[in-house]
Amino acid sequence: MAPKRARTTRANPDLTRATTATEPMSQEAINNLIAQRVAKAIAEYETQRNSVVNEDMSNTTGTGPRIKDYLNCRPLKFNGTEGVI
Known part of the structure; x- marks a missing residue:
């Protein structure tokens, strides 16, 4: 059976494998x-x-939907003074 390797812990650090800058x-x-x-x-x-x-160039500013495009979708007309709060 092969010998077990020693475990490195914080209490017992392996100083041969330094990873910090000198x-x-x-x-x-x-x-x-x-x-x-x-x-x-x-x-x-x-x-x-x-x-x-x-x-x-659709990623430039100012090329969003216009009111004409919105009205072409035929939104519902709202009658009254109350709305979503």
Whole structure:
């Protein structure tokens, strides 16, 4: 029978398998990393915002349903002073 492996616990950590960095990052390095990520995110946002999703440009503002389209559906006429509250 094969020998059992020793279990690693918080009380008994395995120091041979270190996964943390040996040197901490400086504040300047952290700020540079954040600035790079923010610049990249803004560039991606601008690209997506300015791109045309559909060829007929139906994703642009101001192309919603008009009152004529609404009236073509023949909505029910409402008579009275009470309504949905």
